[in-house]
Amino acid sequence: MTRDFRLLATGQGLSWLGNAFQTVALAVAIVTTTGGGARDLGLVMAANVLTLLTGTLFGGVWADRLQPQHVMVGSDLIRFGATAAIAAMFATGGYHLALLCALTVVSAGAGSFFSPAMSALKPLLVPAEDRQKANATLSLLQSACGVAGPVTAGLTVAAFGAPAGFTINAVSFLASMVAAAMIRVRAPRGPRSSVRRELSAGWREIRSRDWLLTNLIGASVYHIGNGVILVLVQVVAFQRLGGAHAIGWIAAAEGLGGVIGSAVGMRFRPRRLLFAGLLALPxxxxxxxxxxxxxxxxxxxxxxxxxxxxxxxxxxxxxTSLQENVPHRALGRVSSWDYLASYLAMPVGNALAGPLEGRFGVDRVLTVCAVVLFTASVSMLLAPGCRRLVRTGVPAPENDQAPKTVASADRTAPIQA
Structure with a gap:
C-alpha cells in the first residue's frame, strides 16, 4: 500500500478508537452528573443525529469542491476543539445541558463534512486495481477498533473518569488531522456552480444508475428495520441471555464477524463484486x-x-463499486446521499422500536424485522445493474454516466477474476 494510504489508515484507526472513548464517556458523564440522565442523553444524541442530517449533503458538495484532505483537516480541528471543551466542562464540574448540546452540534456538524471527504479521498490513495483491498483493509481496521475500543474505553473511564475519555477522543482527532495534513495526493477540481445545482448534479448521478438508486432505496428500508433490531436485541440480551455479560460476548462476536467479512473482501475478487456483496447481505x-x-x-x-x-x-x-463506477468529480456528493439515507433511516427505526414492542411483543417484531432485512437485501437484486455490474480495475471516466455491465462492458478492460 502507498504512503498516503498508510497515513489515512493510521489516522483513522486512532480516530475510530477515540470514538469509542467518546461514546462511553458521554453516557457515564451524563449519568453521574444528573443522577439518571436518560432525558439529557437523549437530547444530546438527538442533537448529534439532527446535525448530521442537516450537514451531510453540504459536506458532499465541499468534498467535491476542495481537496478532500483539506476538508478532513478542518473537520478534525473543529472536532478537537469541541471535544476538548466538553472534557474541560466535565472536569471542572460546570455541566450545562445547553452548552453540551451546542458543542455536540459543532462536533457533529464538522463530522458531517468529514465522512464524504474521506469517501472522495480513498480512491485517490491507491492504484485502481488495489481499491478493493484498500477498502477491505480499512473495514478490517474499523472492525478491530470496534472490538478493542469499547473494552479499552470502559476500563479507562472506570479508572480515571469521563473527562479522561473525552480527552483521549480529542487527541485522536489531532492524530487524524496530522495524518490527513501529510497526505500529498491531489484531486482534480473543476469550476464551481451554486450549491443547489451541485446537489442536484449529485442526485442525477444516482438516478442515472439503476444499481445505485436501488441500493440507496433498499438500504433505507434495511436501516429502518435494523434500527428497530439494534434497540430490541439489547433488551433481549439483557433480560434473557445473561445481562451485561451476554451483551459483551455478542459485541465480540459481531466484531469477529466484521473481521472475517473484511478479510474475505481482501482476497475474494469476483468479477461481479456488487452481486456477490448483495448475496452476502441477507x-x-x-x-x-x-x-x-x-x-x-x-x-x-x-x-x-x-x-x-x-x-x-x-x-x-x-x-469499491462506487469508486470504480462513479466519476470522482461527484463521488463526495454521491457518498453524502448514501450517508444521509443511513442517518435518516436508523433513528426512525430506533424510535419505532419501543411502540412496536409494546404493541406486538419483542419476538414478533424481531421476526418481522428479520424478514425486512432479508427482503430489502434481496430486492436490490431486481435491478439489472446490481446483477450485471462488473469490476473494471480502472477509474470511472469523468464524463461517464453509464455503469459497466456484463452486457456493455469493454471487453478489453482489465477485468479481475
Missing part, C-alpha cells in the same frame, strides 16, 4: 432471527459472526 437476517429462535446465547453469537461477516463484505463491495 445473512444479517440470520443474526436477527437467532434472538427469537433458538434464542440461546451460543446461537446468537454464531448468528452475529455470520451476519456481520456478510454485512462487512457487502460494505467492501459497495465502496
Amino acid at each position: 445473512l444479517m437476517s440470520v443474526w436477527a432471527f437467532a434472538y427469537v429462535w433458538p434464542g440461546t446465547l451460543a446461537a446468537v453469537m454464531i448468528g452475529a459472526v455470520i451476519g456481520y461477516a456478510g454485512l462487512l463484505f457487502y460494505d467492501v463491495a459497495w465502496d
Whole structure:
C-alpha cells in the first residue's frame, strides 16, 4: 500500500478508537452528573443525529469542491476543539445541558463534512486495481477498533473518569488531522456552480444508475428495520441471555464477524463484486432471527459472526463499486446521499422500536424485522445493474454516466477474476 494510504489508515484507526472513548464517556458523564440522565442523553444524541442530517449533503458538495484532505483537516480541528471543551466542562464540574448540546452540534456538524471527504479521498490513495483491498483493509481496521475500543474505553473511564475519555477522543482527532495534513495526493477540481445545482448534479448521478438508486432505496428500508433490531436485541440480551455479560460476548462476536467479512473482501475478487456483496447481505437476517429462535446465547453469537461477516463484505463491495463506477468529480456528493439515507433511516427505526414492542411483543417484531432485512437485501437484486455490474480495475471516466455491465462492458478492460 502507498504512503498516503498508510497515513489515512493510521489516522483513522486512532480516530475510530477515540470514538469509542467518546461514546462511553458521554453516557457515564451524563449519568453521574444528573443522577439518571436518560432525558439529557437523549437530547444530546438527538442533537448529534439532527446535525448530521442537516450537514451531510453540504459536506458532499465541499468534498467535491476542495481537496478532500483539506476538508478532513478542518473537520478534525473543529472536532478537537469541541471535544476538548466538553472534557474541560466535565472536569471542572460546570455541566450545562445547553452548552453540551451546542458543542455536540459543532462536533457533529464538522463530522458531517468529514465522512464524504474521506469517501472522495480513498480512491485517490491507491492504484485502481488495489481499491478493493484498500477498502477491505480499512473495514478490517474499523472492525478491530470496534472490538478493542469499547473494552479499552470502559476500563479507562472506570479508572480515571469521563473527562479522561473525552480527552483521549480529542487527541485522536489531532492524530487524524496530522495524518490527513501529510497526505500529498491531489484531486482534480473543476469550476464551481451554486450549491443547489451541485446537489442536484449529485442526485442525477444516482438516478442515472439503476444499481445505485436501488441500493440507496433498499438500504433505507434495511436501516429502518435494523434500527428497530439494534434497540430490541439489547433488551433481549439483557433480560434473557445473561445481562451485561451476554451483551459483551455478542459485541465480540459481531466484531469477529466484521473481521472475517473484511478479510474475505481482501482476497475474494469476483468479477461481479456488487452481486456477490448483495448475496452476502441477507445473512444479517440470520443474526436477527437467532434472538427469537433458538434464542440461546451460543446461537446468537454464531448468528452475529455470520451476519456481520456478510454485512462487512457487502460494505467492501459497495465502496469499491462506487469508486470504480462513479466519476470522482461527484463521488463526495454521491457518498453524502448514501450517508444521509443511513442517518435518516436508523433513528426512525430506533424510535419505532419501543411502540412496536409494546404493541406486538419483542419476538414478533424481531421476526418481522428479520424478514425486512432479508427482503430489502434481496430486492436490490431486481435491478439489472446490481446483477450485471462488473469490476473494471480502472477509474470511472469523468464524463461517464453509464455503469459497466456484463452486457456493455469493454471487453478489453482489465477485468479481475
